Amino acid sequence: MTHYRSDERPIITNVSRRGMVKGVVATGGLILAAQFPAIRGALAYPTGASAMPHGVVSDPHVFVSIAPDGIVSIVAHRAEMGNGAARTSLPMIVADELEADWSKVRIVQSPGDEEKYGNQDTDGSRSIRHFIQPMRLCGASARHMLEQAAAKRWGVDISEVEAENHEVVHRGSGRKLGYGALAKDAAKLPTPPADKVKQKDEKAFRYMGKGNIGIVDLYDITTGGTTYGQDVKLPGLMFAVVARPPVVGGKVKSYDASATMKIPGVVKVTTIAPTSEPNKYAPLGGVAVIAKNTWAAIRGRKTLKIVWDDGPNKSYDSKTYKAMLQSHVRKPGKLERNRGDAMKALASAKKVITAEYYAPHLAHATMEPPAATARKSSSGIWEVWAPLQSPGNARGDIAKTLGVKPEQTVVHETLLGGGFGRKSKCDYALEAALLSKAMDGAPVKVVWTREDDIRHDFYHTVTVDRFEAGLDDNGKVVAWRHRSAAPTFMSNFVPDPKHPSAIELGMGWVDAPFNIPNIRMESGEAPSEVRIGWFRSVNNVMHGWSTQSFIAELADALGRDQKDFLLEMIGPARIVDPRKEVTTKFWDYGEPFETFPIDTARLRNVTELVAKRAGWGRKLPEGHALGIAAHRAFVSYVATVVEVAVDKDGTYTVPRVDTAFDCGFCVNPERVHSQTEGAAVMGLALARYGAITFKDGRVQQGNFDDFQITRIDESPLEVRTHIVEHGIDVHPSGVGEPCLPPFAPALCNAIFNATGKRIRDLPIGQQIKI
């Protein structure tokens, strides 16, 4: 368990809350004013950030302001959904390079505005890996400007002065000037060119790599002072719930709201137009009840009499769909990766081992169900408050939905009560905008209930993976054929894509690093009949589970130790380059392959490290067993050992989890620990319970009784995280997502080792019950 000092700074949230409601300009005493176009300084090594819309901005005139009292305000421009990256770790990087005293730092949440702040699309575990460089440069540039201002004031050369702990010191005379006293002069200086700015030596880091500060919202979270999307308050606010089509693509045939209008507090019943697929994140349509409080709206919705036209997806059925996916992986599919000649090698193999794995849809089930608030301000600007993973992108969608220019909208970013990919899609914000418009611009908050959330998600895809491994006389794997079928999230954007995109292929499938001479990967057709989204770690969840389970199956068939066999499959330390073997341009998490290659030395290392720290092979009580899995995702390397304890009746608990995590230079190790601890809880939830199923096009689950998530009394409570220590020269890589995929296969391998039962269908449910 990581301990660090309690950090209670209530002022910080006052500033940020004000910023949240009014925008960045409301901080007061702004000294550094933004200049445009903002500086986009050259970066030391290339990342995928430059290929993201609007790239990165490193200009302190955009991100930093210093008040006369020395209080430094730093803009958080990405979405804070719980990993601490947006509102704590990125501003901490700026503060470190700025030599700022963290107790004098305040955080201001930016609105959605990518032209000003750079890319804000907070998913793909990208925040640190894309923004460590611009944020370091930003902080160092601001420090340089303060030093310039002090040198000028004293009439000395800049080489004689140095910023240190919130003041600039003249080395010769010992004179000092605080940041507050220098801010006005510094703000008048142009942003220095990047090559004139000296970034810190890592030995001088105050906060980076230390894990010595708490998340900035800690005090407010523990006192109820935070504002999430569900919590937005405005004068005259009205509350809405929407009856959405139970089948995606359905529409309202007719409705009767006469009983609804009699419910005290109900103000208006109106429709939201249906959408035809594919239409990005457009609302599903339906009938909205707007009321003076949420309860009246919920009561009103219950009394609506709606006749639905279910549309083209009314026969979507999880059982028949599973059978269809299975049939599609039992025949040749679209070639996705080829090395050597796997067909020939399979034909001549001494033995072929085959297995199929199935994992169903999942719902994100963020603890905060989606919600959004919209109004038209007195100046004619449309304002939206919402918990958005991509506030800049949402702004464009909101403007388009309202038929106005983006400049006529302001998108205020609230805290996110969990995201996990759900809040990358802004359908709820578009609903709020449309309903406010229907109320002539009056403020309306759309509240999603838990049932709305579970039944109208953008679901994690459903997948069948089929493996065939050919073994030679010496028990070596000489051929590997992996067929997969899963509906693609591209179905939100293009008509009927049927096969996975490069992004989905790259997540734990065609990037497989195994040392096998003949590899063939084929995708089977999979039409989308629901909205497919991306769930924390996306396709890695499935492919990590199936692949790491199958490797353990092979080890068992060969009578080999599972860890030793896994290392043999990874093979010797080398760079694996699938780019010439794939049929669709290889997607390496959007990164230049040279910056973040597939390095099996690092995958081997986490595997060996976790085995050692978990005591692989140690003597265990009866019914206990260990399982191991290793996976590269979001250009990080993670290996997990799960200890399972299975009772005689098949009830199982997870007494201990060990995870070795190589995410390059670790900016905030304290939050890497918390992410890994959480991944064990979420990993257990999806392995034990996770299933969204459809019948007649309708989701069969609705709340936490039938879509269960892990509770504390069944949670792993001993989770040990072993971070591979690197200096700043090893580029930071993803954290929030990559810690999730190895959990489920490590658990299933442990269950096999304890019970002899191989889990090939998720969730585990009652499969090992006796």
Added chain:
Amino acid sequence: SLRVNGEERTFDGDPTMPLMWYLRDDLGMTGTKFGCGVALCGACTVHLDGEAVRSCAVQMGDVGGKSVVTIEGLDPHGQHPVQVAWRNYGVPQCGYCQAGQIMQAAALLKKTPAPTDDEIKNAMSGNLCRCGCYQRIHAAIRSIAQGA
């Protein structure tokens, strides 16, 4: 009439309205969170006459003359031992469920100042956290229990 965080309040609206929506929508006290609406997740936990209850499952018609304490009123300076322990252990991730977790833990410790590990798990098993902060929730409560 009822008392909310020591303040006298009167309500003459829909008696079937859950306490949670009264707190959130009528009083604007949004520290109490909406998570499931049917007492399955504990995000809306408050104290009703000293007992931890799910405010989404308590109707306004049933709270007359009673005293409600929410996260905003747990301690005037946010220094309740549970709040302090939560900060010392860096418990929250997204933070959304934490008000409910804290109210539940505070009620547990009031009744059972030194709970066993199993008592902690039992008492907290109705409070869901999707981020998965349970290890630290457990450790934070245990730290108080051991200090008691």
